Amino acid sequence: MHTGKKVRLRAIREEDLDTIVRIWMDNSLLASDKIPYPLELEEVREYLKKIRSDGNGYIFAVETLADHSMIGTINVSGINWHHRYAYVGISLDSELHNRGCGTDAMEILLRFIFEEMNLHKVKLEVFEFNPRAIRVYEKCGFRQEGRLREEIFRYGRYHDVLVMGLLQEEYRSTTC
Numbered sequence: 707m708h709t710g711k712k713v714r715l716r717a718i719r720e721e722d723l724d725t726i727v728r729i730w731m732d733n734s735l736l737a738s739d740k741i742p743y744p745l746e747l748e749e750v751r752e753y754l755k756k757i758r759s760d761g762n763g764y765i766f767a768v769e770t771l772a773d774h775s776m777i778g779t780i781n782v783s784g785i786n787w788h789h790r791y792a793y794v795g796i797s798l799d800s801e802l803h804n805r806g807c808g809t810d811a812m813e814i815l816l817r818f819i820f821e822e823m824n825l826h827k828v829k830l831e832v833f834e835f836n837p838r839a840i841r842v843y844e845k846c847g848f849r850q851e852g853r854l855r856e857e858i859f860r861y862g863r864y865h866d867v868l869v870m871g872l873l874q875e876e877y878r879s880t881t882c
Contacts, residue, residue, distance in 0.1 A: 708766075708814045708815075708817070708818055709771070709814070710771075710810040710811065710813055710814045711771075711806075711810050712770065712771060712772075712805075712806055712807050712810040713768050713769060713771060713777070713807050713810050713811050713814070714769050714771060714814075715766035715767070715768060715780060715811065715814050715818075716766060716767050716771075717766070718754060718766065718767045718779070719767070720767060721873055722767050722776050723747055723750055723751060723754075724726065724747070725776050725796075726750055726754075726779060727746075727747055727780065729777075729778055729779070729798070729799050729800075729810075730750070730779075730842075732781050732783070745784070747823055750815060753875055755761075757781070757783065762783065762784060762785045763781060763782055763783035763784065763785060763792070764781060764782050764783075765779055765780070765781040766779065766780050767779060767784075768780055768796075768798060768811045770805065770807070772818050773875060777798055777799045777802050777807060777812070778796065778798035778799055778802075778808075779796070779797050780794070780795070780796040780811050780812070780815050781795050781821055782794050782815060782818070782823075782828070783795070785823075785825070788859065789826070790824070790825045790827065791827040791828065791829065792819065792823075792825055792827075792828055792829075792830050793828070793829055793830060794812070794815060794816075794819070794829075794830050795820065795830060796808055796812060796815075796839075797813060798811070799836060800857075803838060804838070806839055808839075808842050809845060809846065810841050812842060812843070812846050813846060813862065815848060815871070815872050816823060816828065816877055818876045819836075820874050824873065826873065826874050827871055827872065827874065828842065828871065828872050829851070829869065829871040829872075830848070830869075830870050830871075831854070831867050831868065831869055831870075832867070832868050832870060833858065833866075833867060833868075834853075834865055834866040834867065834868055835837035835860075835861075835865055840870075841866065843870050846872065846880065847872050847876050847879075847880030848870040848871060849870060849872070849876075849878055850868055850869070850871040850873045851869050851870060851871045852868075853864060853866050853867070853868055853869070854867040854868075854869065874881055
């Protein structure tokens with residue numbers, strides 16, 4: 707387990723699957739086309755099994771320290787060991803936004819990535835219409851590296867996707 711000030715990251719358990727489906731179905735801000743939508747329990751189970759078996763990623767349950775409730779997932783994926791980079795993603799229960807849980811979870815994951823995995827860079831994609839997530843990522847030191855113009859179609863129109871990155875040396879000089 708990896709512990710922060712408000713949350714801990716732990717292995718996903720079978721009893722977490724219903725919560726994951728609920729959170730992912732409610733979270734219209736998921737930036738991954740790899741997650742099937744609409745979700746079914748068996749598809750989530752297979753998706754998690756694939757992440758665990760391919761050796762190129764980790765996915766954790768995000769659990770509160772206060773009451774030990776599972777409130778979301780956070781992952782590192784697409785690990786390239788030769789070039790030492792990976793992608794990150796987070797999805798939390800929408801009822802817990804603006805409470806610092808996402809920032810704390812990201813800080814824990816970045817510590818794992820840079821201090822334990824010794825990667826050089828992490829990157830992510832975020833929808834331009836998700837200012838809450840962009841603020842969290844910037845607070846953690848991520849910088850915008852690019853913009854994929856009109857990359858996704860949501861809410862009746864096309865939107866840009868921002869590409870953000872964080873280098874190990876930048877992480878060392880930034881605290882979420």
